[in-house]
Amino acid sequence: MNDPIADMLTRIRNSQMRGKSTVMTPASKLRAWVLDVLADEGYIRGYEKMTGADGHPAIEISLKYYEGEPVIRELKRVSKPGRRVYMGSNDIPQVRQGLGVSIVSTSKGVMSDANARSHNIGGEVLCTVF
Numbered sequence: 001m002n003d004p005i006a007d008m009l010t011r012i013r014n015s016q017m018r019g020k021s022t023v024m025t026p027a028s029k030l031r032a033w034v035l036d037v038l039a040d041e042g043y044i045r046g047y048e049k050m051t052g053a054d055g056h057p058a059i060e061i062s063l064k065y066y067e068g069e070p071v072i073r074e075l076k077r078v079s080k081p082g083r084r085v086y087m088g089s090n091d092i093p094q095v096r097q098g099l100g101v102s103i104v105s106t107s108k109g110v111m112s113d114a115n116a117r118s119h120n121i122g123g124e125v126l127c128t129v130f
Helices: 004-018 029-040 113-118
Strands: 022-026 044-051 057-063 075-077 101-106 109-112 123-129
Touching (some): 004 022, 004 075, 101 113
Antiparallel strands (some): 022 057, 044 057, 101 123
């Protein structure tokens, strides 16, 4: 697998299209950090680290719905392995005039675009969520 973050985002998108309540993904620190931001911003209920059926570490993500519709309407990968996207704190894009969130990997950790701007830190824009 070349892009584990894109794989996780695709699993979330596919599970929400099918109306699933949870989705499993292989575990890694970066995935957990991205899920922390999604949980803090209210896009998922939470996640739990566990061991998968094959014995490898996995993460079970609890998806969030409102009136039968998924809370996450749009989930896009910005920085890809073939083209990394780095931005300064002033250049980090606002998603849908601030209604959505950009997830940024900075030197201080993975955080939302609002936190990165408030700490005046730029970094790699991993994905956008609306």
